[in-house]
Amino acid sequence: MSAPARLVRTLLVFFALACATTRAADSAAVAAVRQADQNRIAAMVAGDASALGALLSDDLRFVHSDGRIESKADYVKNLLAGDTQYADARSTVLETQQPAGDNVVILIGAQEMRKRLGPAWSEVKLRYLAVWRREGTAWRLVTWQSMRPAGNSTVPPKK
Numbered sequence: 001m002s003a004p005a006r007l008v009r010t011l012l013v014f015f016a017l018a019c020a021t022t023r024a025a026d027s028a029a030v031a032a033v034r035q036a037d038q039n040r041i042a043a044m045v046a047g048d049a050s051a052l053g054a055l056l057s058d059d060l061r062f063v064h065s066d067g068r069i070e071s072k073a074d075y076v077k078n079l080l081a082g083d084t085q086y087a088d089a090r091s092t093v094l095e096t097q098q099p100a101g102d103n104v105v106i107l108i109g110a111q112e113m114r115k116r117l118g119p120a121w122s123e124v125k126l127r128y129l130a131v132w133r134r135e136g137t138a139w140r141l142v143t144w145q146s147m148r149p150a151g152n153s154t155v156p157p158k159k
Contacts (some may be wrong), residue, residue: 029139030096033105033132036139037091044086049076057133057140065126065146087121089113091128103134111146125149 036055043051053076060072070078078084093109107130115124131143 029102029105033139041089041091045089049080055141057142059142061143063145065148083118085116087114105132
C-alpha cells in the first residue's frame, strides 16, 4: 500500500472512530437528560421542591400551556403553595436533538397527567419542547414550553 493510500486509510479510520466517540457521548448525554426528565416528573408528582429545584436551572423560563411564564423561583413557589398538584404524569419523548455538542439536549415530546389546580382535578395532554443544559456536572432544565393540542390541523394545498 502506498504512503498516500495509508494516510487516507488512517484518516478514514480516525474519522470513523471520532464519529463513533461523538455518537457514544451524545447517547450518554441523551440518556442522562432522559433520566433527569424522569426525575423532574417524579419530583413534581411528589411535590418535592428540593429535588425539583436541583433539576431546574437558575435561568429557567417555564412557559405554561396557557401562556404564563415563570422563573425557577416562581415555579417552585407556586408548586409549594398547595394550589397545584400532579398525579399519574408520564412523558413520551418523541425526539431528541443536540444542537450544541454535548452541553445542550432538546426534548420534543408529549406528556399526559392528572393535574389539580385549586379544588378541581383535570386530565391534561401536552406537547412540549424542553431544553436541558449541562451546568457543571448536572443537567438542568433551562427552558420549557408546552401547549395543549387543539386537534388535527390540515395544511391547505398550494395553488
